[in-house]
Amino acid sequence: MFDLFSDPVKVAQQMEIIFSEYGFAIWETMYALVLEVIFAYVVGLPLGVLLVTGEKEGIRPMPGWMMKTLNIVINLLRSVPFLILMIIVLPLSKIIVGTKVGTPATIPPMVIAAFPLVARMVESSLREVNHGVIEASQSMGASTWQIVTKVLLPEALPSLISGGTITVGTILGYGAMAGIIGGGGLGKMAINYGYYNFKYLVMWAAVIGLIILVQIFQSVGTKLAQASDKRLRNRN
Amino acid sequence: MQPIIEIKNLSKVFGSGDGKVAALQDVSVAVQPGEIFGIIGLSGAGKSTLVRCINLLELPTEGQVLFHGQDLTGLKDKELRMQRRKISMIFQSFNLLDQRTSLDNICFPLELAGVSRKDARKRAMELLEIVGLPDKANSYPVQLSGGQKQRIAIARALASDPEVLLCDEATSALDPTTTDSILKLLQKINRERGITVIIITHQMSVIEQICHRVAILDAGQVAEIGEVESVFSNPRSAAGRRLVSPEMALPFTEEDGPIARIAFNGNASEEPIIASLALDLGIKVSIMGADTRNIDGKAFGTMLISLPTDSEQKQKVMQYLKSHPGVTAEEVQ
Numbered sequence: 001m002f003d004l005f006s007d008p009v010k011v012a013q014q015m016e017i018i019f020s021e022y023g024f025a026i027w028e029t030m031y032a033l034v035l036e037v038i039f040a041y042v043v044g045l046p047l048g049v050l051l052v053t054g055e056k057e058g059i060r061p062m063p064g065w066m067m068k069t070l071n072i073v074i075n076l077l078r079s080v081p082f083l084i085l086m087i088i089v090l091p092l093s094k095i096i097v098g099t100k101v102g103t104p105a106t107i108p109p110m111v112i113a114a115f116p117l118v119a120r121m122v123e124s125s126l127r128e129v130n131h132g133v134i135e136a137s138q139s140m141g142a143s144t145w146q147i148v149t150k151v152l153l154p155e156a157l158p159s160l161i162s163g164g165t166i167t168v169g170t171i172l173g174y175g176a177m178a179g180i181i182g183g184g185g186l187g188k189m190a191i192n193y194g195y196y197n198f199k200y201l202v203m204w205a206a207v208i209g210l211i212i213l214v215q216i217f218q219s220v221g222t223k224l225a226q227a228s229d230k231r232l233r234n235r236n
Numbered sequence: 237m238q239p240i241i242e243i244k245n246l247s248k249v250f251g252s253g254d255g256k257v258a259a260l261q262d263v264s265v266a267v268q269p270g271e272i273f274g275i276i277g278l279s280g281a282g283k284s285t286l287v288r289c290i291n292l293l294e295l296p297t298e299g300q301v302l303f304h305g306q307d308l309t310g311l312k313d314k315e316l317r318m319q320r321r322k323i324s325m326i327f328q329s330f331n332l333l334d335q336r337t338s339l340d341n342i343c344f345p346l347e348l349a350g351v352s353r354k355d356a357r358k359r360a361m362e363l364l365e366i367v368g369l370p371d372k373a374n375s376y377p378v379q380l381s382g383g384q385k386q387r388i389a390i391a392r393a394l395a396s397d398p399e400v401l402l403c404d405e406a407t408s409a410l411d412p413t414t415t416d417s418i419l420k421l422l423q424k425i426n427r428e429r430g431i432t433v434i435i436i437t438h439q440m441s442v443i444e445q446i447c448h449r450v451a452i453l454d455a456g457q458v459a460e461i462g463e464v465e466s467v468f469s470n471p472r473s474a475a476g477r478r479l480v481s482p483e484m485a486l487p488f489t490e491e492d493g494p495i496a497r498i499a500f501n502g503n504a505s506e507e508p509i510i511a512s513l514a515l516d517l518g519i520k521v522s523i524m525g526a527d528t529r530n531i532d533g534k535a536f537g538t539m540l541i542s543l544p545t546d547s548e549q550k551q552k553v554m555q556y557l558k559s560h561p562g563v564t565a566e567e568v569q
Contacts (some may be wrong), residue, residue, distance in 0.1 A: 136331035139291050139324070140345040140396065141317035150347065154335050230335045230376040 004201045014201040017193060026209060029175060029185030032103050032110070036171050037164075039107070040114035047074070047115070048122025049148055059134060060144045077116040082174050085113050086181060106175070106183030114171050121163030125156040158229035165221025169214050176210060186210050238305055239266035240432050241290060241323075241400060246299030248285050248456075259285040260456045263299070269399075272426050272433040274443040274464070276479060277453035283436045286453065287404050290434065291323045292316060303400075321349060324393035328405035330385040332377040338364065338388045339373040345396045356395075363391035367421065383414035390421060394429075401425070403435045407442055415439075419446050440479060444468065444529055452476050468529065469499045469536045470564050477568075480538060494543040494550060495524060498557055499564045500536065509563065510541070513556055519549055543567070 005011055051070065054062035077085070089109040090100050097104040129152055137151045153160070176187030186206045194203025226232065248260040259282045267273045277283045288294035290301055292308055301308045303319060311319065324345075332341050339360050346356035364370045367387040377385055386406060393401055403422065407415040423446045426433050435447060443450050443464060450468075451461040454475030460467060471477045477497075498509070514520050524540040543550045550567075557565035 130329075130331070130334075132327060132329050132331040133333060135293055136325065136327060137344075137348075138293055139320060139402075140348055140392075141320035142348050143317060146348055150344070151333065155333060157335060228335075230337075231378050 002200075004204065010199075011201065014199050017199065017202050018205050021189060021193065022205065022209070025184065025186045025189045025206065026213075028103055029172070029187070029210075029213070032107060032175055032178075032183065032185060033168065033171060035107055036110045036114060036175070037168055039111040040118045040167065040171065041164075043111065044115035044118025045122055047119040048126065049152070051119060051123040052126040052152070053144065053148065059138070059147055074116040074119055077112065078120070082113050083177060083180070085109060086178065090181065101182045103182075103184040106178035106181060110171060110174055110178060113174055114167065117170060118163075118167055121167060122160065125159035125163050126152050128159055129155045158225045158231075161221060161225040161228060165218055165225070168217050168221070172210065172214060172217070186213075237268055239302070240269040240304060241265075241267040241434070242300075242302040242305075243286070243290065244300040244302065246286075246289060246296050246301065248282075248289060248294060249297045258456055260289070260296075263453075263456070263458055265451050265458060265461065267400075267432060267434060268449075269432055270426070270430050271448045272423070272435065272446050274435045274437065274447035274450040275453055276437055276440070276443050276450060277475070278479075279438060281453040282456040283438070283453055284404055287325075287402050287434065287436045290400075290402060291320050291325060321345065321396040322398050323400045323402060324396060324398035325402040325404065326386065326389045326393050326406045328408045330377070330382070330389045330409075332385055332388060332392070334377050337374050337376055338369065338380070338391075341377070341388055342392045342395050345392060349396060359395060360391070363394055366394070366425075367391045381414075382410050383418060386410065386414075386418050387421065390418075390425070394425065394431075398431060400432045400434065403433065403437075405436055405438070408437065408439065415442070416445075422446060440468075440529075452479060465536070469538075492524070492542060493545050495568050496541055496543050496554065496557070496565050497568045498539045498541065500538075500562060507560070509557070509560060510539075513553065517552055517556055519544060519553055521553065540568070 047070065050062070051067075051074075052058055053060045054067050054070075056064070080088075086106070086109040089112050090105065092112075093105040093108045094100050096108050099105050133155060134147060134151060137147050142151070175183065175185055176190065179185065179188035179191040182188070186209045190203045190206035190210070193199055194201075194206060243263055243265045246260055246263045247258065250257045250259055263282075263286060265273075265275075275283050275286060285294055289296045292301065296309060299309075303323065306319075308316060308319060333344065336344065339357065342360035342363050343353070343356040346359060347353075351359075361370070361373065364373055367390055369384060369387050369391075372380060372384060372388070377388070380388065401422070406422075407418050410418060419442060422433055422435075425431055426446075435442060437443065447464050449462060450464050452459040452467065452471075452473060452475050454473070459473035459475035460471065467476060468480050471480045500507075500509070510521065510523065521541040521543065524542055526537065526539040528535055528537040543553055554565060554567065557563055
């Protein structure tokens with residue numbers, strides 16, 4: 001696996017694959033990632049908010065059974081290994097996106113695997129918001145919706161961005177695993193073209209691509225989180 | 237006059253079963269429009285719970301909270317939110333939104349009320365002038381000192397044009413000089429805008445400096461209530477005495493003999509009463525403790541003296557003291 005450059009013919013062959021496939025693989029990785037992150041937040045963000053506002057001491061307590069069920073479902077989805085979850089959920093892909101193979105088919109299982117993570121990330125971010133500030137808004141006559149949209153989410157923004165960065169990294173990792181069921185992108189390139197076909201140069205090229213992507217997302221995320229945080233001194 | 241805020245037989249119990257704690261028991265307080273009303277008590281007396289019951293941040297277990305005679309506890313969510321805009325609140329920890337500038341913090345209650353952004357900003361700038369921080373419009377809370385944060389919080393509280401301003405230990409986190417300036421600001425707001433101010437504090441000096449009337453809260457109950465002058469110069473309750481002269485409330489033992497507490501009201505504090513007592517009666521008493529306070533420009537003093545053990549002499553001393561106008565005396569031991 002580490003003897004990459006000994007056979008010039010193989011090297012040339014593999015370089016050709018890399019050159020012809022790499023750009024498309026990155027594109028596939030990115031577009032799946034963007035869709036997955038969007039859908040994971042569409043489902044996970046409201047649930048995360050609900051986990052905080054709906055609890056017994058929250059600003060809009062919900063029935064206990066409802067909160068308990070929600071917590072159990074989220075924990076359950078979080079504890080099933082992603083690969084297994086993906087296989088279980090595939091039939092659902094057939095219903096939602098009309099196919100069980102290819103990149104679109106991997107999006108529903110990825111979203112189902114990622115939204116519980118997002119919900120927990122959002123939950124923990126919102127819990128960091130100072131309770132006094134919420135109380136102050138209540139004293140000014142803020143409604144639940146106003147507290148969520150004007151206090152909880154904006155005050156937790158830096159933390160939400162940090163959480164988002166972690167989520168993106170995790171989804172990128174899941175995406176690589178989705179290569180196994182035919183999801184396109186760098187993951188598929190590493191596993192199908194690379195590992196299964198003994199083309200280790202291709203594999204390493206794809207892995208390095210993923211590493212670089214994660215590095216970029218992480219540093220952009222960290223910068224954004226810092227830039228959005230007005231609590232940090234030495235600004236302006 | 238109809239009280240602007242009237243708390244009627246209010247009780248608050250936290251927890252249930254064996255863990256039950258009664259934070260407030262049968263509290264009744266009426267606050268008149270335009271006054272600065274102080275609620276003082278030691279920590280754990282239930283002050284903060286009481287003030288939170290006024291705008292129903294804390295739901296009373298029993299009793300009523302009347303605002304202009306209307307019971308707030310019976311209101312629907314939406315109606316309550318509308319009423320809350322007329323009862324603003326400031327806090328010990330300021331509770332500003334960290335991610336918003338001063339200006340946007342002040343705009344916040346206006347935003348909640350649906351005021352247009354342009355009008356809100358204009359009003360916020362006016363309020364920044366009032367609290368003396370027009371140059372801090374674009375500063376974030378982290379860039380402000382404690383006193384400045386509280387000024388912004390006051391401006392924010394005034395934005396919705398409230399009738400009542402609740403202050404929950406608003407100066408407790410500030411140094412004495414800053415406390416002073418914040419109290420002056422509250423006084424100015426009260427005088428110029430006629431806003432009723434309710435101040436919760438454990439600091440005597442706060443009450444002395446700006447309150448008209450005061451209620452002393454002790455173990456969840458109102459120990460006494462009245463004009464600041466009369467409560468401080470002559471507290472009738474044990475809790476009142478503890479607060480007025482804490483260092484004098486040290487437990488004296490039986491061996492110290494009988495002790496009297498003397499209060500000088502206003503001008504009487506300038507009279508050399510102990511000296512004249514010795515000269516006129518020929519009885520010497522020793523001073524066990526003394527304290528003078530400045531309430532609204534007048535000096536008020538309290539003093540603890542040890543009385544002669546002989547009951548006849550003791551009677552003479554007490555009569556002598558009581559015969560002086562502006563002096564009240566009582567045997568406390």
